[in-house]
Every structure is written in structure tokens, then in C-alpha cells.
Amino acid sequence: MVSPATYTSPRSCRVYTPRGLADALVTACGVKREATWLEPSVGEGVFLEALKAQGVPREHITAVDLAKEEHHNDELAVTARGVDFLHWSGLEPRRFDRVVGNPPYVPFDELSAPALAVARTVAVGPERGSFGGRANLWAAFVAASVSKLAHGGSFGFVLPAAWDYADYAAPLRLWLPKQFREFRVLRCREPLFESVEEGAVVLLGLGYGQSHTSMRRIETGSLDDMIAAVRCPPAAEVQPHPAVIRPMEGLCLSELMEIRIGAVTGDTNYFVLSELTRKSLALPESALMPVLSKAAHVRIPFVTRKHWSRLRAANERIWLFRPREADVLDGAVARYLRLEPRKGGCHRNRGKVKGRTPWFQTLLPPAPHGFISGMTSAGPWLALNQMRGLSATNTLYTVRFKPRANPRMRVLIALALLTTTVRRQVAEVIRRYPGGLVKLEPGDLNQLRLPPLASRLPRSCLEVRYTEALRMIQMGRETDAQAIADSILSL
Template sequence: MVGTTPEYSQKRSGAYFTPDDVCAALVAWACRKPSDRMIDPSCGDGRFLALHRNSVGIEQNPISAHTAIKRAPGALIHEGDFFTWATETHERFECAAGNPPFIRYQHFKGETRRRALDLCLDLGASFSGLTSSWAPFIVATAGLLKRGGRMAFVVPAEIGHAPYAAPLLDYLVQSFAKVQIVAVRDKLFPALSEDCWLLYADGFGGTASAIDMTVVDSFVPTRTPPKPTLRVDLEDWRGVWNRRLRPYLLPASARALYAATLGRPDTHRLADFASVGIGYISGDNQFFHLRPSEAKKLRIPVGFLLPSIRNGRAMPDAQVTKATVADWARNDDPVLLLRLARDIELPKSVRDYLDSAPGREARLGYKCRNRAPWYVVPDVQIPDYVMSYMSGRGANLVRNMAGVSCTNSVHAIRVRDKALAAKLMPGWSSPFVRLSCELEGHALGGGMLKLEPREAGRIAFPAVATRPKAETEALEDAVTVMQRWRHYAD
């Protein structure tokens, strides 16, 4: 993509142009005859439009729009905001194809987001404010189709797990006779960490009885959508699998084994007996976390210092003990949180540190300047367990035997039912629980597994961790499958 202004940077605008073979396949899936009128709601440089002359494209980036006009001279290009155009136009289309921009909710905001969400609500899809841009693009495009229309899009693999993907999929199955997801393990965009799948929907105005899925390792261009490898029962998708498609990447036998265990009354979710939250946000980690040598040099009293886990890399394998903290001290790691309380007399050494150059700089930060007093870090707690937020091979859970605290880079686990926790927590390393982490979490890119607090709370613990050898092997294989899909085991 050409363009140097921040507004139209690739990252901000979500514009990463699609490989030619993917473009050709999606246009072939959507367009059945030359007279079909096709729309690309975010046409970029026009590479979809160039494959079908009877096309309309909308593009907000003026430089990309100019490139599209030259690349696809037979197409009609509108420069501007798609949601404004979609609200105002009376034109309708036989088909649609494209690669809608993937703009995360932090940048998909303001008037553009309001128009997008209002339009989708009018069409019957209700999205939250945490929705990324591509999902409303698809709904708004579907609203421009003629009865019986079709569409084929590149979509982020987030369609398989993101909460905002659920209302999108619900809308699609209620609006099309056929909805198909093509899950591609290999990256469609090798230079991006984001995984992408393909979406095909046909028969606008109808209703789908299931979601068809095609699970493949590699994308192979075809003139028609590939045959489904399985059909997703909508009741199971909504109930057993919490409106996620990621579990359908597993073999049916592994899925059935996992679902049967979930259905047992003695299987519990982590949230049944513990609360999962994030640790504290200091506002300036470098200022508020001291090395033992620094604390000694500054003469900070021990009573104002609390050992803390700053990130997942600092977590040991099983438990944090006093020996762990002693190792941190020997390594002179910056793990001592400056923990100050309101309305107490501070020693001169602490006041001097707060008034030092680093202190004067720290208090100007957003978090610090919006709390009073600025130097009191809120929400400091002593969790019973600490869980990694982002992980490689698998999520790590450690018992907090040393009374340390933790930052928001990891999860703080507070046990409510100690008896149930004592019974179930030893099964953490079992293949079933590790598979549950894979299914409830999601790929972040670079092979990382990310578990949001709500996702972590859904991790399932069976009452009996030991299983027959065949079942154990099947679950282990399933863990490997999910790791390969997030590119950890490649």
C-alpha cells in the first residue's frame, strides 16, 4: 500500500493487499456470469475489481483509490467511507468479494464506528464496541445483495474464536441458505502474524441449517468453493462450544471425547471455584519496580517493598517459593514493587525517590496523573495462583507459596472453594486441561497462546485426571493439532 500519512498506514487502516491467486478464487466463487454486478466494500488497489469488469469498489484511501482506477478501468470506484455510502445507496448487487480491513476496536472508533454499528443493527446484527472493523463490513455488504446473492471474503481467523464473531455468524446463518468457512492452517499472508481464513455465503434471503467447514492445511485455488469436510451443528456450536469454531479444527473423535467429559457433572470450569483477574497496573513499571541493589542504595525500607511477578518469563514451573524470591534477589532482578499506601507518613528516603527525576517523569504518565496520590499503585493483591497471559508451549499455572504480587502481564487467580481447588488443580498438567487451554484461548501470532481472563475462567478440570491410554494419546494428539494451528509446533 502506498501512502505515508498515519491515517492511511497499513496498520491503522488494516490494508494488506491480497495474493493474486486468492483474489482469483474468491471472485470465481462469487461471480457466476459476466453480467453479475459485484461489489468490493474496501477495494484497496483494485485487484479484486480487475478480475470482474462489472464491479463497484469503495475505498477511503485516495492513493489506493487512484491505483484501483488505473488497475480496473472497467469498474466504478467510489472514494470515501463505505458505511456512509452503504447507508445512502439504492444499488444492489448479485455478488461481493474482497478482503475487508482488519482494524481493531482501538482504532475503529468515532463516527465511522457509530455509522457501522447503527447500520448493522438495522440489518439485524448487534455488535459491541469491542468489534473489529471487518465484521461490520461483511454485514453491511450482505445488506447490499439482491435476493439469492453470494459473497466470498478473506477473514481473520478470529472468526473462529472472537466474541464479536458470534453475532456475525448468527447473522449469516439467518440471512443465507449456505454459510461456509474455509479454515486454512498455512498463512495466506506469509509476512503477517495474523492468520486468515475464507468465508463463502450463498443464497441471500435464505436460512442455513448448519455452518459448513472445510479444514485444510494449505490454500489451493479452485473455481468453486471446496467441498465441506464437516457440518457444524448450530445447537452444539452455541452450547457445547460457546459459539466458537476453533474446536472443529480437531478430529471428530477428539471433539467427542472432550465434549463427553465436559458433560460430566463432576467436571468444573476454573471460574466455578476461583476468580481470574489481571494484576495491578503500576503506570510506570521501570520506576515502581526496583532491583534489590537499587532499593539498598536508595535506602527504601523493606516494609515498602513487595516482591512481584512482572511477566510470564519470570514464572517458575510449579510454584513460587521463598527460594524463588531469593533467586530473584541474587540475580538482582527488578522485582521489588514500591508499595505505598494513602495517608501514611513516608520516610525521607521514599520522599526523595518520589521527587527524583525519574519520579517527576513517572507522575506525568497517564495512569499516574489520573490517580491520587499518584504514587499509590491500586489493586495490588496477593493471589493464590498466577497464570501466564500469553504462552508458548502451553499456559503456565504456579502456586503462590511466597506471598508475591503480580502485574497485569499475568493473571491473578484467587481461590474461592479451597476444597474443590485442592481436588482439581493437580490435574493442571493433564492432556485434557492442556487441551482445554488451547480450545478456550486463541492464537496471538508468532505461535503464542493468549488467554483472556474470561477465557481462562472457562478452562475445564475433570474430576479424574487419569484416563485409559488410548484416550490419553488422543488428547495429546489433539493438543498437538491445536499447537500446529497456532504455528507453535511447526
């Protein structure tokens, strides 16, 4: 066998894990006093930093890397450099309680001959063959890392999206999840690394060698969502939330929230503008306020400033022209106020406009906690508002929760709206107008009776599950969304 130290690491595998994700993975694997840890390709030591932050002593951590250049984080573990992990794993007798890392992503056909010779010795699992010629180093790392796990151990790896589809990974996909009591595959669509465009997958296996009870797949849009999902503890470890003991039984929506129609401008074309129109009129941002103005704007679980900014960049109509007294002194604002209706000015003789003082200040609903569209066959669902100062126009309904609905309860209510119990009631009250329009009025929504609002899960997990459920709705998989909501409300 060729000495593993005679070749070096390809440059292409130097992509490092975001620290927040490393922290979440370390926590999810379970930080216990005596547990031993293995990091098979330490790089610049982001996982070592995460372990240090959790108080794991250096003697409990073994780290390996093929690259010879030392890094100051090496001292946070017992680190061996210039060592091929795949070679090392075949000789090392120890087993570890936790293995965490982000292995190199290198196709076998780009490896040097000696590196390839070592990689080809790694078996997919006991009594299984080795990887074929078109495989990738990350897959060999997964197999070799799992072979170093102690009974009951945990495994947390950051992988490329190829985990989901690569032919060479198919035997691993079949074999690996069943080796753990609980196995989670978390797929993030946003790329985590500049050089890897496809997004990423995180594998989390808990209870190595114990009888397999659950396998879950979670899809997230952003890195932040992925981190929240990694942090979501397994069902078995969740302490019952106090609300389980005293659930809110069978309440109507009207007992938990006020649903009102969004702001009625009286002349939508004049008052509701896109970014390009705002710019072409030279209106200062201070003379407008951010709004959502159509059902497509609320097809998401949480409305953030980032979401609104995306709509703005897509030139959606997301500004409400609503100048304050001070703005009226601005030349462009004054010109727009004076503009004649036939040139795009306001129809000031219309009832709603005429009836208010000053005519250009549309009355707003109280600061919304959420938004609902009444006009959707797949609805209703709640888009919970996380953006200060955001409102909606009257194509949408705005929601204000009553004090009994704290932030955790709000997510639970949003999930309850998707349950089979509620969907059955929706089917009965929904109004179908000629021409195919399907509509729910605020009065219809107010009457919906929710199942008992009890769940063991903490708020962060409820948010993750709600995000998953709404993604199902976006994909037209409404029964899957219902199944998620039903499982939460009966937990």
C-alpha cells in the first residue's frame, strides 16, 4: 500500500462549513460529558471551534486532515495532519461516540493514483462492495466514518446535493439510514458554498446500531431554515410543553384573532406602486410604506424583510403611496398629488378617497401579525408577519392575534388551520362564484373551529414543521401538508 502522506489534498475540496451549521450539528449529535468525537477532515477547524464553544475538552476529540499545513485551531483537538483519513480509518482500532464533519467533494477520477487506490478499499457497509470508478470521495468518507462509530453513537455530516441522486451513492442511501435509531436527511436549496452551486444535504443519524424507528426528510430554502431544522430535537427527547397539560380546546378562530380586510385605498392604480414606478415618479421612500397586495405575495409561512425585498426586486406592487405631512413639501410628492386622473393622478371623487382627511392617507388596519388570502382554492393559511411596518391592501386579509395567542401559539394556530378537521370545515363554507372564483370571507374564517391546540414541540420546531407543510402546499401536495399538521396537533 502506498504511504498516505505522499499525496496532497486537491484544492477543490477546500470549502468550509458555516459556523452556525457546525454549532447546530454538534448540538444535535448530543454533547455529553464523556463522549469522544472524531472530525475526519478538519480543514480550518470550524467543527473544533463549535466543540470548544460547547466545552468539549481537546483530549476527547480526534481530528485528521490530509493537508499538512497546520492551522491554529489544530490545538483544539488531538490533530493528525498529512494523514489520509480513509487509510487511517482502516488501521485505527478505536470507535467514537460522535463523528461530525464536511468531507472533501472530489470525483474519484480526479484523485491521484495512490489516493484512488486507498479510496477503492473502503466498503459501503459490512459485507458490501467498494465504490465504483465514478464515485466521489465524500461517499467513501461517509462509509469510513460510520465504520468508526461506537454503539449508540451519532453522526452529523454536511454533504453535496448528490447524496439525493448520485448512482454511486444509491447503496449508501439504502443502507445508512437503517443503521441508526433515528435518521434525518435535511436538504437546503440555497448553496452553502460558493463553489458548490447545488445546495447541500445534512445527514443526522442518532443511535447507531440501535433498532431503527424513524427516518425523516426535511427540505428548507435557506441556510437559516436548515440550521433551525438541524436544531429541532428528535420527538422522543422533547419535554412536554406546559400547553399539553392544559390545551386550548376547540376554539373558534375569532376567539384567537381578529381578521380584517387590508387597507382600502379607493384607487389602487394610483396608490399601489411597484419599485420602478416609484423611481420613475422620483417619489422618496419616506412617502410610501411597504405592503403586500396579492395572494401570491403570501404563499409563504413567514413574511420577512428579505421576502418583501425580493418582491420589490421583482417589481411587484409592494409600495403604498401614503405621504406624511412632511413629505408633501417634497417636489415629486407634490407633483404626484396634483397629477390629473387622465394622466395617472388620483380619482379623488371616488367615495373612499373623498371620505377621508387628508385624502391621500389611506386608513390602515392595526399593525398585522399575519396575512391570509381569502381567494385561493388551496387555502386558507397564515403567512406570519416578521417585518415591522408592513401592511396589506384589501386583496388580502390582515390578522391581529388576541393576547392569549403568544408567538409559539401563533405557529400552532397556523398549523391547526391546515389540519384535516379544519380543511373539512373549509370545504363546507367556501364560496364558489361563477367563473371559478373561490373565496372565503372574514366571517367564514372566524367560524372555523380548531382542534385542541396542544403540542409537545417547542416554537423553533413548530416553525420548521410549518415551513415544511407550506412547502407541500406550494407543490400542490395538500394532503401531505395536512398529514404534517395532523401529526403535530396530535403529538
